[in-house]
Amino acid sequence: MMKIIGGKIWTAVSVVLMLLMLTSAVWIGLRYYVSMDIYDTPSMFLEGEYSVDGGEWKPIDADRPVTDHFHKIVFRGKMSQKLLLFYGSLSVSSKNVWYTLKTSEGTVIESYIFDQAKASYEHALTDKPLALDMPDTPGYRVKTLYADYLTGSAGVTEDSELVFEVEYPYNDALVSYSDCIDVTAYYNDGMYLRFFYDALPPVLLFVLVCFFGLFFFPVASFILGKIDYKYLTFGLLSFFWGLYMIMQQISGYLNLWILDPTVCMMMDKVTGYCFVAAVLFYFKSYMRNRGTRAAANITSSVYLSCAMAVFILQLCHVSDLNASSLTMNIVAAVGIAVMIVLFCVENRGDRNALFFLLSWAPLLLTVAIDVLDYFVHLPGSHYFNYGLAITMIVQIVRLIGDLRFQYKEAIRYQQMQKELYEAKVSVMTSQIRPHFMYNALTSIAMMCELDPKTAKQATITFAKYLRGNMDSLKQTAPVPFTxxxxxxxxxxYIEKLRFDDLLTIEYDIQATDFVLxxxxxxxxxxxxxxxxVGMKEDGGTVRISTxxxxxxxxVIIEDDGVGFDINEQKDDGRSHVGMENTKKRLRDMCGGEVIIESVVGKGTTATVVLPKEGQKNEDTLS
Structure with missing residues (x-):
């Protein structure tokens, strides 16, 4: 049964991976074969120069993104002839910035700026103290400028000198211009076409990741017969990673469907907070000690409290989520650092724990690069997303490998249960073989004439003994020694009836609080x-002590019988399968062993050693 279920799990994994590869292939094919002349994505729609925060003027390169960090950046120059004459529309997708497009004489063509007087008036009319659209928050916005308007009402020509001013209104940090403004030139429905060709394939890819995380790891954990918090939290982590990456792809398009720019910004930020919370919970799942687990709970609670606080501040018009981004990034970095320290404290010296930490190295490295990029402009951008992708892929591969190991362990456990059952049958049949039953019944029959009362008690004891042997077939877990x-x-008792005075039984039970x-x-x-004792002419004593x-x-079983040479391989015609099964069951179920010592003519001592570490099986008693 487990093999069938396991086969279904790996079939599901294969199907998901095939879908991922198919989606990637379709995306690459579309990008390669479909003509991109239907739209264009220049770094800037003006041909001229730009200045950052009042600094020197630098030339605009339409083929190279402007990655300068800024609070206010000004572009001036002429509208690109290709954009003005060849395409019919121009869309500007902005994130958390105000901007104004005007002529060199100061005539405003398009403006998206905060007007305090107008905002106060509109806010007074709406009277919504918990409205999401904060008047001083730019949010995420998409604005389309049509060529007919630019060349008609706005009077823009090939020789018109235009000025494009962009301002980042927050004082806590600088941002890269290419992360704030995105331009698309197209004919009709160009933004939707760009979304279809550029964003939709990776979105579908990460939708599969979301389903993969939401269903595969938790379901696999349930199928393997246990609810593992580690797999549940990693499923949650994969889901929010996919959701976070989806939002990274579509954030510039959200205003096409969601009219409020502030809501668009909030959706982007909240998915990031959820992802960080999932990372913290995933690390917490590796904490086993009470102290480290309590510290991990406090760390997770502090981060969630901070996230709730900044969200409430947004709703109450105190501070928007973007203004709190730097603070939340610091809180997230500190929280993850604390989790790593707690993980190291709990798993110091563990080689597997070291591999686990190394699997997060790509993410930590790219975070360090992004911090360095804040001070020294580096080529390229979004290093964090690349590091995150590598780290998550490594985690997925590692967890799938762990699931495969758990699956093999489950198969091995089933095999061990089968062998256990066979061993019990062997032990049971060895105790009720015909000559044993014959001897027991003969002894009872003799007692019926000599001592009927004792015969009655012997019959009841023998019946209970047989029932105990039969019940053992249903027992799969260790039992108390009692x-x-x-x-x-x-x-x-039954053997004593047969041997009478030739068999003496002694007990020295000093410990009973264990299982076997x-x-x-x-x-x-x-x-x-x-x-x-039975092979000794004058009988002897069997002593059982713990x-x-x-x-x-x-557990020590001693006898003063005939003994034997433990080094001699003797073919006595008897089966030793029962003894071998006993040793194997003790080893597999409790980590125990059997030590045999014997001296010819003096007796034998058999010692069952049960390590206290193996006593964890006591929790599984039924």
């Missing part, structure tokens, strides 16, 4: 009776 001892006493496989001591006692050491519990 239960095993009661069954042993029934067996020895059912019917694991009985084969040792049986050997002591039948092949030790004791506790610092590291283990011990």
């Amino acid at each position: 239960q095993e001892l009661e069954h042993l006493k029934k067996y020895l 496989p059912l019917l694991s001591v009985q084969p040792l006692v049986e050997n002591a009776v039948k092949h030790g 004791r506790e050491t610092e590291t283990a519990y011990e």
